[in-house]
Amino acid sequence: MHASFVRSPYSHAKILKINISEALKLDGVEAVLTGEDVIKWSEPFVVGVKQPMEHWCLGVKKVRYVGEPVAIVIARDRYIAEDATELVNVEYDLLPPVMNIESSIKSNAPILHEKVKSNIVSERNFNYGNVEKAFSLANNIVEIDVEYPRNSCTPIECFNVISEYSDENKSYNVLSNFQGPMALHPVMAMALKIPGNKLRLRAPQNSGGSFGVKQAVFYYIVSISLASKKVGRPVKWVEDRLEHLIAATSATGRKSKISAAITKDGLLLGLKIIQYDDCGAYLRAPEPASLYRMHGNLSGAYSVKNISLKNYVVLTNKTPSGLNRGFGGPQLYFGLERLMHKISKVLNKPHLQIIKTNLLPQNSFPYKTPSGGILDSGNYQKAIQKAEKDGGLEELEKRRRGKRKVGKLYGIGFAAVVEPSISNMGYISTVLSHEERLKAGPKNGAYACATVSIDPLGSISVTIDSLPQGQGHQTVVQQLVASVFSIDPKNITVSSDLDTHKDGWSIAAGNYSSRFGGAVAGTVYLAAQKLFLKLKTIAAKNMNINVEDVIFQNDLVFSKNNPDNKITFSRLAGSSHWSPDTIPDAMAPPLRETLYWTMPQHKAPNEKDEINSSGSYGFIFDYCGVEIDQNTGKVIIDKYVTTHDAGTLLHPEIVNGQIQGAFAQAVGASLYEEFKYADNGEFLSGTFADYLVPTANEIPEACILHISTPSPFTPLGSKGVGEGNSMSTPVCIANAISDAIEQDKITLPMTPPKLWGLISKKEDLPKNLNLEITDEKKKISVELYQNYTNKKFWKYIKNKLRNIV
Amino acid sequence: MENKTIKININGKDFEENINSNLLLIDFIREKIKLTGSHIGCDTSQCGSCMVLYNDICLKSCSVLAIQMDGAKITTIEGISDGDNLHPMQESFRECHGLQCGFCTPGMIISAIALIKEKPTPSEKDIREHLEGNLCRCTGYENIVKSISAGAEKMKG
Numbered sequence: 012m013h014a015s016f017v018r019s020p021y022s023h024a025k026i027l028k029i030n031i032s033e034a035l036k037l038d039g040v041e042a043v044l045t046g047e048d049v050i051k052w053s054e055p056f057v058v059g060v061k062q063p064m065e066h067w068c069l070g071v072k073k074v075r076y077v078g079e080p081v082a083i084v085i086a087r088d089r090y091i092a093e094d095a096t097e098l099v100n101v102e103y104d105l106l107p108p109v110m111n112i113e114s115s116i117k118s119n120a121p122i123l124h125e126k127v128k129s130n131i132v133s134e135r136n137f138n139y140g141n142v143e144k145a146f147s148l149a150n151n152i153v154e155i156d157v158e159y160p161r162n163s164c165t166p167i168e169c170f171n172v173i174s175e176y177s178d179e180n181k182s183y184n185v186l187s188n189f190q191g192p193m194a195l196h197p198v199m200a201m202a203l204k205i206p207g208n209k210l211r212l213r214a215p216q217n218s219g220g221s222f223g224v225k226q227a228v229f230y231y232i233v234s235i236s237l238a239s240k241k242v243g244r245p246v247k248w249v250e251d252r253l254e255h256l257i258a259a260t261s262a263t264g265r266k267s268k269i270s271a272a273i274t275k276d277g278l279l280l281g282l283k284i285i286q287y288d289d290c291g292a293y294l295r296a297p298e299p300a301s302l303y304r305m306h307g308n309l310s311g312a313y314s315v316k317n318i319s320l321k322n323y324v325v326l327t328n329k330t331p332s333g334l335n336r337g338f339g340g341p342q343l344y345f346g347l348e349r350l351m352h353k354i355s356k357v358l359n360k361p362h363l364q365i366i367k368t369n370l371l372p373q374n375s376f377p378y379k380t381p382s383g384g385i386l387d388s389g390n391y392q393k394a395i396q397k398a399e400k401d402g403g404l405e406e407l408e409k410r411r412r413g414k415r416k417v418g419k420l421y422g423i424g425f426a427a428v429v430e431p432s433i434s435n436m437g438y439i440s441t442v443l444s445h446e447e448r449l450k451a452g453p454k455n456g457a458y459a460c461a462t463v464s465i466d467p468l469g470s471i472s473v474t475i476d477s478l479p480q481g482q483g484h485q486t487v488v489q490q491l492v493a494s495v496f497s498i499d500p501k502n503i504t505v506s507s508d509l510d511t512h513k514d515g516w517s518i519a520a521g522n523y524s525s526r527f528g529g530a531v532a533g534t535v536y537l538a539a540q541k542l543f544l545k546l547k548t549i550a551a552k553n554m555n556i557n558v559e560d561v562i563f564q565n566d567l568v569f570s571k572n573n574p575d576n577k578i579t580f581s582r583l584a585g586s587s588h589w590s591p592d593t594i595p596d597a598m599a600p601p602l603r604e605t606l607y608w609t610m611p612q613h614k615a616p617n618e619k620d621e622i623n624s625s626g627s628y629g630f631i632f633d634y635c636g637v638e639i640d641q642n643t644g645k646v647i648i649d650k651y652v653t654t655h656d657a658g659t660l661l662h663p664e665i666v667n668g669q670i671q672g673a674f675a676q677a678v679g680a681s682l683y684e685e686f687k688y689a690d691n692g693e694f695l696s697g698t699f700a701d702y703l704v705p706t707a708n709e710i711p712e713a714c715i716l717h718i719s720t721p722s723p724f725t726p727l728g729s730k731g732v733g734e735g736n737s738m739s740t741p742v743c744i745a746n747a748i749s750d751a752i753e754q755d756k757i758t759l760p761m762t763p764p765k766l767w768g769l770i771s772k773k774e775d776l777p778k779n780l781n782l783e784i785t786d787e788k789k790k791i792s793v794e795l796y797q798n799y800t801n802k803k804f805w806k807y808i809k810n811k812l813r814n815i816v
Numbered sequence: 817m818e819n820k821t822i823k824i825n826i827n828g829k830d831f832e833e834n835i836n837s838n839l840l841l842i843d844f845i846r847e848k849i850k851l852t853g854s855h856i857g858c859d860t861s862q863c864g865s866c867m868v869l870y871n872d873i874c875l876k877s878c879s880v881l882a883i884q885m886d887g888a889k890i891t892t893i894e895g896i897s898d899g900d901n902l903h904p905m906q907e908s909f910r911e912c913h914g915l916q917c918g919f920c921t922p923g924m925i926i927s928a929i930a931l932i933k934e935k936p937t938p939s940e941k942d943i944r945e946h947l948e949g950n951l952c953r954c955t956g957y958e959n960i961v962k963s964i965s966a967g968a969e970k971m972k973g
Contacts (some may be wrong), residue, residue, distance in 0.1 A: 090838060167857040167865055167953055168919045219855070219919030220953050252858040481917025481954050668913055668955060675956030699862035699951065707947040707957040 012041055014238050014248040015092035017082040017099045018258065019074035022110070022328040022692025023121065024103035026072055026081060034084055034098040039091035043099060044083040044238045046071040052237055056202050056230075058294050060133040060324065060442055063126035066293040066331075068202060068234040074103070075123050075292035076330050077694045078258030083238045085246055108328035108692035112266045112287045115327045123292060123326045132294055133324035133442055137620050139381035140317030142272075145281025149272035153357050155350045159342045159741075160759050161264040161289065162684040163335050164676050165704060166480070168219020169250035170228040170259060176239040182209035183236045188218040190225040190478050191521010194436060194457075196511060198296050202233045208512075210236075214478050216508040221480040222676065223334030223523055227260035230295065230331075253697050261686050262335035263301040264289035265342035269350050272317075277358050277365040281317035282310070284346070287325050288332075295331040299324040303441045304339035304434065304524070307384025307624035311347050312391055312427045313369040318381050324442075328692050334523055336676060337737030340430070348426045348742040349757070352749060362746070363404075363634075366427050367395065377723065383621025385612050386429065386628045387730075388720040394654050395427070398632050401716050402652030407636045410649070420639040420770065421649075422751025426632070426743035430657075432731020433626030434524035435613040445618045456613035457519030459530040463492060463538045464603040465546070467588040469581025470502045473539075476520035477531040479507050482733060483665040484527055488535050490662065495539040496546075497563040498580055515605050525731020529627045530608065532661055533726030538606035545598045550583055552595060612724055627722045627730040630656040633739045637747040644767025646682055646748060653736060654716040659728035667715050669733045675710045677740030683709070685760050822886040826851065827895025837883050841875075842866045844882035845892060853893035853922050857951070864950035867923035868892050874930040876949070893922035896929060904970035905929055905963075914963030916954030924950050928964045932971055940965065 031043040046069050055065040065071070070079045082099050086092035109115040109123070115130040123130055146152065172187045183203065189195075189212065200210045212232070218225065231248065239246040250259065265288050272281040288302045302322050309318060351369075355362040370391045371378055378386040398404070407423060414421035437455035440448050448454075462474040473492055477484050485505040493500040509516060519526070543563075550568050551558040560571040569577035586593060587601050594601050616622040635651040653670060660666050683703040687695040696702040713736075721728025745757045752770055818837045823830065826849055833848055845851050845868065854877060857865035861879040868877045869891040877890075896903040905925050908914065915921040924947070931938055931946045938946070943964045944957070952960060 090836065164953060166917070166919070167863055167951060168855065168917070169857075218917065219857075220917040222953070249856075251856075252860065252863075481915070481919075483916070664913055668916060668959065671956035671958050672916060672954050673956075676953065698860045699858050700860065704951050704953070706951065707944040707961060710957050712958050713956075 012085045012087065012242055012244050012246045013089040013092050014235055014246050015084050015089065015096050016080040016254065017084065017096045017101065018254070019070060019077060019079045019081055021074060021103055021105055022077045023106040023108040024074050025106065026070060026074060027102040027104055029082055030100040031082065033100065034095040037091060037095045037098060039087035040095045041085045041087070042241050044085065044234070044241045045069070046081070048237060048241060052204070052240060053202050053233060054204055056296060057198055059296060059299060059439060060294060061447065062132045064124045064132065064294060066295060068230060068237065076258070076328050077692060078254065078330060079292070080234065083234060085238050085242050089249070110327060110329070110688050110690060110692060112264070112289050112325050112327065115325050116287070123328065130326045131323050132326060133299060135322045135442060137320040137382070140281070142281045142283060142317045142319040145317040146272040149280055150275040151273050151357065152270055153273060153350065153354050154268065154270045155346065155353050156268050157346045157349050158758055159265040159345050160685045161261045161329065162680050162686060163259070163261050164222035164224055165255065165702070166220030166222060166224055169252060169255045170225065170231055171249050172228065172231050172235040173245060173247045174232065174236040174239045175245040176236065176243065178243060180209065181205065182211065183239065184211045185232055185236060186213045186215070187228055187232055188225055189214050189228050189232065190218065190221040190480060190523065192226070192297065192518065192523055193516050193520040194518035195226065195229045195296060199229055199233055203236060210511070212511045214509045216506065218480040221522060222336040223338060224260055225480070226334040226523065252699065256697050256702050257694050258330050260333035260335070261291065261330050263332040263342065267346040269346050271350055271354060273354060277354050277360060277368050279313055279315040279369050282315055283319045284309070285321045287323045289325055289327050289329065291329040291331040292326060293331045294324065294326070295333060297439055298332055299442055300439045301332060301339045301342065303438050304624060305343040305431065306382055306438060306441050306622050307380060308386070308429045308431050308628060309343070309382045310380050311344065312371060312429050312630060314371050315369065316381055329688060336673060337734045340734065340738030341680065341741050344426065344428050344738050345742045345745065348428070349745060352746045353755065362425050366425060370427070383617070383623055384625070384628065385623045387722045387724045388658065389628070389630045389656060390718065390720050391427070391630055394630055394656050394718050395632050397716055397718055398634065398652055398654035402634065402654070402714055404634060407650055410636060414638060420641060420751045421636065422747040422749065423634060423636050424743045424745065424747025424750055425634045426739045426746065428631045428735065428739040430629040430631055430731065430735040430738060431625030432525035432528070432629065433530045433610070434526065435622070435624055435626065436519055437613065437615045438622050438624035441616045441620060441622050445620065448616060453615035455615040456609045458517040458607040458609045459519060459526065459534040460515035460517060460605065460607050461531065461535040461538045462515055462603065462605040463535065463542050465542070465584045467585045469584035470504070471496065471498070473503065473505045473535060474514055475505060475507050475531055475535060476509060476514065476516050477507060477527045478509055478520070478522045479527070480522060482527065482669065483662065484531070487532060487662045487665060491532060491536055492539045495536070495543050496580070498566050515607070517607065524625065525733045528657065528661060528729040528731050529722065529725035532729060534606055534608040536726050537608060538604045541606065542604040545601050546583065546587070548598055549587055549594055549601060550578065553583065553586065553593060554578065608726070610724060627658070627725055629658065629730040629732060629735060631735045631739045633743040635743050635747050637744065637751060639748070639751050639766060639770065641770060644763035644765070644770065646744070646761055646766065648678065648711050648744070650714070651711060652714045652716065653739070654718070655732060655735060656718045656720055657732035658719060658722040658725070658730040660717065660719060661727065661729050666732050670715050670736055671713055673734060673736035674713045674740055675705060677736050678710055678744070679705045681741045681744040681759055681761060683760050683762065820883050822883055824885055824887070825889045827891055835882055837881070839882045841877040841880040841882045841885055845877060851892050851894050855919055855922060857920065862951065863920065864923040864927060865920050867926040867950070869926055869930060872930060872933050874927050893926060896925070905967035908967035908970055909963040912959050912963040912966055914955070914959045920950060920952045924952065924960055928967060931964070932968050936968065936972065938964070938968060
């Protein structure tokens with residue numbers, strides 16, 4: 012059967028009545044799932060903070076964002092299901108919405124969750140070092156207020172769920188393009204009121220992009236599972252683009268204020284940071300993780316010791332937030348790196364000089380940050396030196412002088428960013444007080460799991476738990492394992508699909524926090540090594556030689572001292588299967604190795620609220636030159652240089668593919684993309700004609716440079732690299748724009764109209780342009796937007812097409 | 817809902833199907849003919865994942881009704897290769913790392929083949945402008961543009 016969702020057209024309303032009788036009359040409609048079923052068969056999702064909030068898998072009694080599902084029509088095919096959603100009649104009683112952080116935190120604001128009594132659902136203060144003393148010693152105090160918009164990496168393939176309920180076992184069998192973290196498996200099972208083993212979750216080998224976003228499909232796995240229970244048959248749901256843009260998920264919007272105590276040379280003595288995260292209408296797991304993922308690397312690439320931090324989690328009548336490439340990084344660094352730029356302007360010193368003054372010195376690694384992060388390795392000075400020289404900074408500065416001479420608006424921006432990877436899953440508990448954490452029990456670390464096995468014909472199968480969506484994990488693992496056994500990579504197959512009933516996994520499994528390079532590839536390597544040593548021992552016994560004399564080379568195994576004493580790799584594998592007698596006892600079972608790996612550096616947050624929130628920390632230094640078209644306000648990226656230190660590079664071509672890809676998405680976030688809402692809560696970005704994703708014409712080639720300081724903490728010395736430019740590029744471009752137009756208040760996305768507004772003068776406006784906003788004009792624009800967010804609009808178009816035919 | 821029987825040639829094979837008049841071409845191809853290489857990414861003709869060739873012109877099959885295609889000749893991604901051998905454009909995408917997740921790739925390749933038919937030696941600018949109707953979220957386009965340049969050369973044989 013096929014499912015289609017009935018969604019709220021309102022951002023904040025009470026549900027008075029749902030009438031499904033007309034929908035049920037349509038031929039082919041089997042049933043309609045509503046809040047009544049949901050209350051009966053499920054529980055609200057667990058929430059990461061101790062607050063009486065209820066988030067069910069359908070809106071129950073109330074809706075809190077446009078697009079929130081209120082019912083599911085289950086029908087013979089998708090066309091019928093969609094037609095029937097129009098026949099479900101929902102009566103609403105409208106409530107005033109809160110559409111931004113500022114209005115949400117006002118004392119008289121409408122409340123989203125009445126039992127909480129406030130829209131601020133978490134408030135935490137942190138103090139590291141002695142901030143007040145630092146501020147008292149300062150020569151100067153520089154402050155900056157910034158905002159980061161809500162956006163998403165919008166994979167081209169949307170969400171998919173097939174769920175089958177078994178009445179006999181009271182269990183659900185689900186196939187979905189879920190990407191992890193598998194920490195959400197217990198969240199789903201608890202919502203379905205079943206033990207974990209009654210939720211068999213399978214994710215396919217391939218999926219059409221995710222970038223964190225497909226984490227949020229977990230919310231729909233629960234409702235589609237209930238839909239299957241309702242009709243007693245498997246139910247399939249394929250999300251469409253309109254649904255995805257309106258209601259799938261979003262990066263958090265953030266409002267930050269940072270004050271810096273500095274010396275006359277621009278050395279940071281202390282930072283006071285205040286952050287408000289807009290998590291949307293519900294705090295959906297793993298949120299408020301966006302606010303805490305960067306906790307250990309709060310001070311970025313800098314040696315500042317004294318930091319105070321106030322974190323607020325704020326709810327608004329928008330789609331709940333969730334994972335999105337960079338997760339917390341774009342938001343943090345937008346504030347920190349805009350601040351460094353502002354300090355340079357205040358002191359009238361070059362921006363790069365201010366960065367260099369504050370960088371962590373060489374040889375200071377592993378470095379413990381004030382907030383508890385352990386930066387494993389790096390050489391920030393060397394990376395910057397390489398970027399300056401190989402990227403041609405001097406040339407670029409010359410170009411800026413030339414452009415400015417002829418009256419052009421041209422600017423250069425910089426950003427230095429620490430890129431965390433391999434999340435310590437315990438970091439999320441930093442949102443709780445130490446006392447609350449003691450009660451809940453410590454949370455830290457998390458296992459990666461890999462299995463390597465050899466079949467009787469000598470080909471190798473590897474299973475990994477990283478659920479990739481196009482990052483080439485299979486290719487990297489294939490080459491890695493081939494090099495361990497010295498066999499042809501073609502003889503190695505890598506499975507990256509996951510079946511919770513059959514595969515090795517733990518809560519950390521999945522594709523997020525750039526954990527592949529450091530954790531997953533490393534775990535595969537350790538498993539392969541272990542298996543290799545076993546095989547070597549078996550070979551030594553077979554060939555009657557010492558273990559240290561066994562050589563594996565080009566699909567052959569032979570003796571170092573007598574190359575004629577040899578056996579093919581496949582023969583050795585076969586005999587290990589067929590002749591258990593030949594295997595030394597300690598080697599059994601000889602041909603399969605499953606290994607779990609975690610980092611000892613991953614500790615739970617301590618009583619001082621210190622947390623090493625990630626396992627490994629890379630470094631990125633970016634700079635760019637941009638020109639602003641004075642007639643249109645368009646930003647032209649003239650040159651972009653990005654220098655990475657991701658430790659050991661496992662596969663340079665794939666790494667560069669990740670960098671260029673993240674860069675492109677970040678250009679979109681910087682210049683075009685935003686989930687926009689009208690003040691009345693209407694959603695304004697429901698298609699790719701409204702939510703503007705860059706095309707091939709908007710993305711220049713980034714100049715990508717590398718240095719390598721291997722991590723001492725990961726098995727291969729490698730670090731994550733997939734998210735870095737999501738963190739560095741938006742603020743680098745913003746700094747360049749700020750440099751070009753000599754203005755401070757840069758908000759993303761810097762669209763042409765917004766920028767034109769900043770650079771144009773009144774006399775630039777056409778003389779007889781009527782800019783007065785009349786009620787009539789307002790009405791027309793609201794109607795237009797309403798139609799866009801309404802499925803009726805598309806229905807109308809389809810009918811139009813039909814009439815033409 | 818009105819039904820109609822249509823005749824359509826897909827990848828050189830004739831099909832005759834009785835369908836609902838509101839069935840979109842992409843759903844006809846994926847659900848009726850079971851050729852799932854063409855994908856749905858946006859439903860509103862912006863992303864190009866659903867592109868097929870209609871008389872050598874690229875067509876976004878999510879925005880056309882199947883009954884409009886009665887009598888048409890369509891080529892999908894499954895129909896461009898010759899037996900077991902990849903089409904030179906597909907080879908190029910593989911060699912130049914022109915894809916990551918692969919979801920937009922069928923549309924990209926169909927789009928590229930249509931471009932090369934029109935302009936056998938496209939410049940980088942030609943390629944980028946032609947790709948305006950094909951969205952990719954993974955690659956940042958750089959390697960796609962390189963793949964198409966290399967594919968154009970390969971197609972000359």
